[in-house]
Amino acid sequence: MFEQAKNNQASTEAQMQMFTHAMYGVSVIPAQALTKVFNLSEHKKMMDIGGGSGVYAIEAIKENPSMSATVIDLEPACNVANEYIKKFHLQDKIRTEALDFFKQDLPRDCDVALLSHIIHFLDEEKDKILLRKIYHNLPKQNGVVLISEWLLNDEKTGPIPSAMLSLTMIVDQPVGRNYSFAEVSKMLTDVGFTNIERRPLAGPAEVVIGYKK
Numbered sequence: 001m002f003e004q005a006k007n008n009q010a011s012t013e014a015q016m017q018m019f020t021h022a023m024y025g026v027s028v029i030p031a032q033a034l035t036k037v038f039n040l041s042e043h044k045k046m047m048d049i050g051g052g053s054g055v056y057a058i059e060a061i062k063e064n065p066s067m068s069a070t071v072i073d074l075e076p077a078c079n080v081a082n083e084y085i086k087k088f089h090l091q092d093k094i095r096t097e098a099l100d101f102f103k104q105d106l107p108r109d110c111d112v113a114l115l116s117h118i119i120h121f122l123d124e125e126k127d128k129i130l131l132r133k134i135y136h137n138l139p140k141q142n143g144v145v146l147i148s149e150w151l152l153n154d155e156k157t158g159p160i161p162s163a164m165l166s167l168t169m170i171v172d173q174p175v176g177r178n179y180s181f182a183e184v185s186k187m188l189t190d191v192g193f194t195n196i197e198r199r200p201l202a203g204p205a206e207v208v209i210g211y212k213k
Helices: 002-037 055-063 075-087 124-137 160-172 181-191
Strands: 045-049 068-073 094-098 112-116 144-150 194-200 205-211
Touching: 002 055, 002 075, 002 112, 002 144, 002 194, 002 205, 045 055, 055 068, 055 075, 055 094, 055 112, 068 075, 075 094, 112 124, 124 144, 124 181, 144 160, 144 181, 181 194, 181 205
Parallel strands: 045 068, 045 112, 068 094, 112 144
Antiparallel strands: 144 205, 194 205
């Protein structure tokens, strides 16, 4: 039984690493777009929460070499992120931290928090718990949260890619779905963020921005 459990764990970790590698390719263009639509040069350090391959952190640091970043995820994903970080020779700028961001503390030395395709895996209550935790860990000066998602319209009928992804989440996952800008904005406002705005990235991807008071 112990051996079977070990095999199952190894299989799960291998699947997670395959998924993380695949997501790198899907996310490169939106990650590059983020550096164009939001000025990161005034910030010092990013925490990429659930950062997977680290693609957003990598693109941010490539464009803003004065910054540093921490990619936060489970260990199998961090192992993949370390491969890409090494590939781009950014080991001195980006580190990974394997932790459960619900159960363990987030870094307190970052003025940017990024969530890319994370909130649609959670229900609204869990999202607000995480966003509240992020809010309290960001500095009062210059603290900002960036949420990259495929947003639904207010009627939740489209755009088609966002609606299809949301339907897939509802069918395949016990919780989670895609959210509209109004819903994400309310979550952010409820935990204390202000001046909520949205900007297009690439394809169906958009970024929602919230500022700490």
